[in-house]
Amino acid sequence: MTRVVLADDEATVRAGIRAILGTDPSIEVVAEAADGRQAVDLVQRHAPHVAVLDVRMPHLDGLAAAEQIGRTVPGTAVIVLTTFGDDAYIAQALAAGAQGFLLKSGDPRDLIAGVHAVADGAAYLSPRVAHRVIASMRDNRTARTTAARQRLAVLSDREREVVALVGAGMSNAEIARRLFLVEGTVKAYVSSALSRLGLRNRVQAAVLAHEAGLVDDLPE
Structure with missing residues (x-):
């Protein structure tokens, strides 16, 4: 419930x-x-x-x-x-x-x-x-993309992959199934990424992932 x-x-x-x-x-x-x-x-x-x-x-x-x-x-x-x-x-x-x-x-x-x-x-x-x-993110896209990618550079490859999937709207359970991980491990990656990026929640991480083009680069 x-x-x-x-x-x-x-x-x-x-x-x-x-x-x-x-x-x-x-x-x-x-x-x-x-x-x-x-x-x-x-x-x-x-x-x-x-x-x-x-x-x-x-x-x-x-x-x-x-x-x-x-x-x-x-x-x-x-x-x-x-x-x-x-x-x-x-x-x-x-x-x-x-x-x-x-x-x-x-x-x-x-x-x-x-x-x-x-x-x-x-x-x-x-x-x-x-x-x-999304429309607001398209304004001044080049500068915003560059800045977002610079922020994401502090992440590990796996953290960046998890943030991209957060940007795609996936829950921890969905990300775990996609990456063949335990859900608790995904939660730890999300928490670590938010801390490294100085973000408060998943919405801010999702916006950053879109700005950096990570979601567009996800394989089908």
Whole structure:
């Protein structure tokens, strides 16, 4: 059972999100919050697999709440949910440590898929958000690719291979099957790569892998 804490300052919105998640019998909403501060408290109390946070909430917004959750309850993955598709929110959410970013106006199935993905250790961006991220990465591609490859030079060949597969959206279990490794070994490679690169989570590693062209170079 995937346990979720849900936070949104509008009761009707929370009810709608809870109803969507309730269509999947493997997801349980264990607590709800009306503001960011309460969300952090509930996550610390329940230690859920996933926290779904609205980006705009009183007392503490979703981005600040995501940062606090990542620092104090690192075992909880964070999805930022918003009506705003502004690129600045996307960038801020990723910088705050969110593993997923979804638009409320998106397909409800994206929310369920996103919860499962981040709970399994993968990153998840809704298709519309992913399109924005990829488009922004294409701007000034040459300079960004060069800089990304220079950052990745500190990794071992195996760490670089694992980061490329993280960029392809694979979970630790999927990477382990692909590389014929034990899942715990993959987790160790991911942790080592994040530490060497100074990154906070898999989403940031995935973006870097795309910028460096590692995902494009993966064999079919």
